[in-house]
Amino acid sequence: xxxxxxxxxxxxxxxxxxxxxxxxxxxxxxxxxxxxxxxxxxxxxxxxxxxxxxxxxxxxxxxxxxxxxxxxxxxxxxxxxxxxxxxxxxxxxxxxxxxxxxxxxxxxxxxxxxxxxxxxxxxxxxxxxxxxxxxxxxxxxxxxxxxxxxxxxxxxxxxxxxxxxxxxxxxxxxxxxxxxxxxxxxxxxxxxxxxxxxxxxxxxxxxxxxxxxxxxxxxxxxxxxxxxxxxxxxxxxxxxxxxxxxxxxxxxxxxxxxxxxxxxxxxxxxxxxxxxxxxxxxxxxxxxxxxxxxxxxxxxxxxxxxxxxxxxxxxxxxxxxxxxxxxxxxxxxxxxxxxxxxxxxxxxxxxxxxxxxxxxxxxxxxxxxxxxxxxxxxxxxxxxxxxxxxxxxxxxxxxxxxxxxxxx
Numbered sequence: 001x002x003x004x005x006x007x008x009x010x011x012x013x014x015x016x017x018x019x020x021x022x023x024x025x026x027x028x029x030x031x032x033x034x035x036x037x038x039x040x041x042x043x044x045x046x047x048x049x050x051x052x053x054x055x056x057x058x059x060x061x062x063x064x065x066x067x068x069x070x071x072x073x074x075x076x077x078x079x080x081x082x083x084x085x086x087x088x089x090x091x092x093x094x095x096x097x098x099x100x101x102x103x104x105x106x107x108x109x110x111x112x113x114x115x116x117x118x119x120x121x122x123x124x125x126x127x128x129x130x131x132x133x134x135x136x137x138x139x140x141x142x143x144x145x146x147x148x149x150x151x152x153x154x155x156x157x158x159x160x161x162x163x164x165x166x167x168x169x170x171x172x173x174x175x176x177x178x179x180x181x182x183x184x185x186x187x188x189x190x191x192x193x194x195x196x197x198x199x200x201x202x203x204x205x206x207x208x209x210x211x212x213x214x215x216x217x218x219x220x221x222x223x224x225x226x227x228x229x230x231x232x233x234x235x236x237x238x239x240x241x242x243x244x245x246x247x248x249x250x251x252x253x254x255x256x257x258x259x260x261x262x263x264x265x266x267x268x269x270x271x272x273x274x275x276x277x278x279x280x281x282x283x284x285x286x287x288x289x290x291x292x293x294x295x296x297x298x299x300x301x302x303x304x305x306x307x308x309x310x311x312x313x314x315x316x317x318x319x320x321x322x323x324x325x326x327x328x329x330x331x332x333x334x335x336x337x338x339x340x341x342x343x344x345x346x347x348x349x350x351x352x353x354x355x356x357x358x359x360x361x362x363x364x365x366x367x368x369x370x371x372x373x374x375x376x377x378x379x380x381x382x383x384x385x386x387x388x389x390x391x392x393x394x395x396x397x398x399x400x401x402x403x404x405x406x407x408x
Contacts, residue, residue, distance in 0.1 A: 001074070001295055013056065013071050017078035020051060025082060033085055033205020034353055039196060040164030040207035042122065045089060049119025055093045058101055062109060063117030069302035073247040077295075080251020083350075084357035085206035087251065088160050091244035096123045096169045098240045099183060099233050103225040112167065112185055124161035125237075126170040126186075126211050129154070134370045136171070136234055139181055141213060143172035148220050150174075152186060152213040158364075162194050163207025170213070175228050183230040184218050191216030202356025239305060239314065241365040242322035246298050249329035249361050250291065256354045257287045260336035260344070267340075280339050287332040294325040316378035323371035326361035333358045 003011060024047050032038040048054050049063075057072050058064030065071075072094065080087045093116045100113045115121035132138035141154025152172055159168070167187045174182040186192060193212040200208060225233050261284050264275035274280045301317040309317075333355045337344040344351040362368045399405065 001299060006074070009067070010071055010074055013065075013067065014074040014078060016051065017053060017075040020048070020053060021078050021081055024051075025086070030082065030086075030350075030353075036204055038205050040161070041086070041089070041205065042164055044086060045122060046119040048090060049117060052117075054090070054119070055097045055113075055117045057094060058097055058113065058117060062101070062114045068306040069243065070299065070306055073243065073298055073302045076244055076247035077250040077254070080248035081255045083252060083354060084203040084248065084360060085160075087244070087248035088203070089206055091240070091248065092123055092125065092161050093117060094244060095237060095240045096125055098237050099169060099224055100185070102236055103183075103233050107221075108185065108224065121166040122161065122164050124159050124165035124168050124207075124211075126156035126159050126162075126168040128158045129156055133158070134366050136231070137178055137181065139171055139173055141170070141172045143174050143182060143184060143218065145174075145220070146217075150184065150218045150220060150223070152184065152191070152216040152218050155210060155212045157210045158198070158208060159211050160203075160206050160208050160364075162209035162211050163196050165194075165207070168192070168211060169224075171230050171234065177228070179231055180228040181230040181234075182227050183224040183233050185222040185224060186213070186216060186218050187222075189216070201359065202353065203360050235315075238366070239318055242318045242371075243298070243301065243305070245361055245365045246294075246301075246318075246321040246325035249325040249358070250295050250298060252354055252358055252361075253287070253291050253294070253325075253329040253332040256333040256336040256351055257284070257291060259349060259351060260284065260287075260339040263340050263349075274339075283335045283339050287335050290328040290332055294321075294328040297321050297324055312378045312381055316375050316382070319366075319371040319374040319378075322365065323368045323375070326358070327368060329361060330358045 006014070025044065029038065029041060029044065033041060052063070052065060053075065055063065056065040056067045056075060057069065060066045076087065076091070079090045097113050097116065100108055104113070116123050129139055129141060131140065141152070141156065143150040143152045152170065154172065156170070165188065167185055170184045170186045171181055172184060174180055191214045193214065194209050195212070196209040198208050264280050264284065265273055267274045298321045301321045304317050305314055333351065337351050337355060340349065340351060343349060346352065394400065
């Protein structure tokens, strides 16, 4: 985003995140994570926490910076340059932290949010199940009240960060009604088993695994919000889940495009630099246009959230941002590989890793098809639900008033 459009505070945060990515993340860490020699980079999170770069939207008294989404998306784009695993791990404190901060008690915030922002604890969100991902109310993991505790049983899968998480934010069924889902903080311990079972195409090294709950005892005080009230929490958490995906995707796309553009300026064929061929430079032009458009949408959405825009419009914009930015990232990384040709298909350049990472972005935190469902639903609600002060363009046709033609 152009510096002229940023406040001084936004520029400073972006530059801090950029410097962290440049100076504090070893090349070897990325290589080891992709080769699965590192399954969970705990030191990376500690370094972020030491620089107060985790959960920057949360209050300073809890370890954040008291900023807003217009700041956080800037930091997320910079972290996204590192690829999907490190961007996702960076995002988990802000995703889970949203639920704890908005719906948690003061004691829960002190016990479970502050230590994450300080780097003393790590967290994962346990949402997806073998029979349910986007189908939130299809969850079968159950929590049964037993005195001052709940007995938690079931399993979750595709849980990023599971390998190293100190606690999990878990959705579980607490009643027979379809919407009777509750949210809990579940500490790692007896009855909680993590299995690292997935050989992933990309997004490796983030500790993605399966979590089994075998009559795990959860203190009743670890219930977040009200019993059977997790739908409200889920709706709220979809904002950070999808905004972090969108903003992180910008960094991934930017990294690939910059590599390809520099390559095209150096590589020569038929006596000239390949950037001089329209087949190449048009792909770069298309890529930067997509990236700029995605960035503009993400930043507009951030401002709408910060301004407290109407909830339906926020849901639509968040879904548009996630859908458009992640699709743009996939298209841009693909184009970067095409510009560079065969060398981009090797591990001489990180393009092939970024391509593998980008593919998952269109699936996680709700598939882009689910985003389309949300977008059209909220658009129809907004369009048909209220009178407009805009011109009625439908009548601007010669036969607009001919009787009997407009039959529905």
